[in-house]
Amino acid sequence: MPTVVSVENVTKVYDSGFEALKGVDLQIEEGEILALLGPNGAGKTTLISTICGITTPSGGKITVAGHDVITDYRAARSLIGLVPQELSLEPFEKVMNTVKLSRGLFGKPKNDAYIEKILHQLSLWDKRSAKVMELSGGMKRRVLIAKALSHEPRVLFLDEPTAGVDVELRKDMWDVVANLKADGVTIILTTHYIEEAEAIADRVGVINQGRILLVEPKEDLMQRMGQKRLTIELQDAVANIPDALASYDLMRSGDGMALIYSYETTSSRTGITTLLSDLQKAGLQMKDLQTRQSSLEDIFVDLVKEEA
Numbered sequence: 001m002p003t004v005v006s007v008e009n010v011t012k013v014y015d016s017g018f019e020a021l022k023g024v025d026l027q028i029e030e031g032e033i034l035a036l037l038g039p040n041g042a043g044k045t046t047l048i049s050t051i052c053g054i055t056t057p058s059g060g061k062i063t064v065a066g067h068d069v070i071t072d073y074r075a076a077r078s079l080i081g082l083v084p085q086e087l088s089l090e091p092f093e094k095v096m097n098t099v100k101l102s103r104g105l106f107g108k109p110k111n112d113a114y115i116e117k118i119l120h121q122l123s124l125w126d127k128r129s130a131k132v133m134e135l136s137g138g139m140k141r142r143v144l145i146a147k148a149l150s151h152e153p154r155v156l157f158l159d160e161p162t163a164g165v166d167v168e169l170r171k172d173m174w175d176v177v178a179n180l181k182a183d184g185v186t187i188i189l190t191t192h193y194i195e196e197a198e199a200i201a202d203r204v205g206v207i208n209q210g211r212i213l214l215v216e217p218k219e220d221l222m223q224r225m226g227q228k229r230l231t232i233e234l235q236d237a238v239a240n241i242p243d244a245l246a247s248y249d250l251m252r253s254g255d256g257m258a259l260i261y262s263y264e265t266t267s268s269r270t271g272i273t274t275l276l277s278d279l280q281k282a283g284l285q286m287k288d289l290q291t292r293q294s295s296l297e298d299i300f301v302d303l304v305k306e307e308a
């Protein structure tokens with residue numbers, strides 16, 4: 001996949017002296033959905049703002065489809081749509097008009113068929129004549145997306161698109177994103193919801209304290225760092241882990257009714273078969289077994305913990 005957005009060694013020091021980005025490198029591929037995960041204050045919004053030309057980087061280089069975001073600002077900006085975190089809309093304007101207005105601001109010629117298409121895509125067509133103030137919060141968020149798409153950008157940034165929306169609407173939003181991807185739009189979204197990254201991203205980037213810790217295909221990340229946990233429920237509680245099982249690094253549940261074994265999903269030998277036979281030899285009776293794959297959430301917490 002060709003690179004559409006290239007971020008090289010970008011730094012940002014705010015006037016206060018705070019270093020929000022500490023040498024970020026990021027290559028965003030054409031047509032992908034990249035989720036940027038990070039705790040509050042990690043630098044996600046700052047990074048997006050520097051790519052969109054809202055904030056000037058203190059150092060480094062950013063290009064969008066080869067256009068430098070500083071020296072070739074207009075060309076770069078015309079390829080980008082940005083859906084900001086905060087709802088910033090004209091309350092008295094009608095939905096259709098506010099979207100058309102956004103297109104006009106980019107100096108694009110009128111294209112009613114295109115506007116109609118995005119309003120349909122975002123399920124806003126029926127609301128086209130409603131005033132923005134009459135819409136629900138979720139609908140307003142859709143209007144923000146429609147505005148961001150009004151000038152036919154190739155790259156769409158969504159800063160926390162589902163913050164404060166209910167579960168139902170969050171799923172709708174994921175469908176919207178999937179449709180845009182099918183249309184060839186590259187999508188970068190920041191999120192606090194790990195399940196969101198897990199559900200819709202092709203690649204996941206983790207950012208913390210102004211540094212990118214990793215960017216990887218979601219599946220690779222889960223496989224590389226994922227561990228499975230096997231919980232062995234016992235017939236009778238054990239006070240200690242028997243010496244014969246010491247090599248397995250087992251954990252004992254608080255009540256002693258279960259032993260927990262962690263293993264790498266990628267290794268060819270999990271060690272489960274020998275563990276179960278050693279368990280029997282040690283005289284422990286098994287009641288039940290459960291396995292659990294670690295989620296992106298576990299991986300994220302581990303990564304950020306390591307960094308601290």
Ligand SMILES: Nc1ncnc2c1ncn2[C@@H]1O[C@H](COP(=O)(O)OP(=O)(O)OP(=O)(O)O)[C@@H](O)[C@H]1O
Pocket residue numbers: 014015016018020038039040041042043044045046047
């Ligand atoms: N204009 C500013 N002046 C000084 N510091 C700022 C400014 N804007 C942001 N910061 C600081 O830079 C850091 C990164 O902020 P940023 O908004 O990029 O984080 P974020 O990852 O988007 O966080 P959140 O998840 O809370 O939106 C924070 O510590 C923030 O306080």
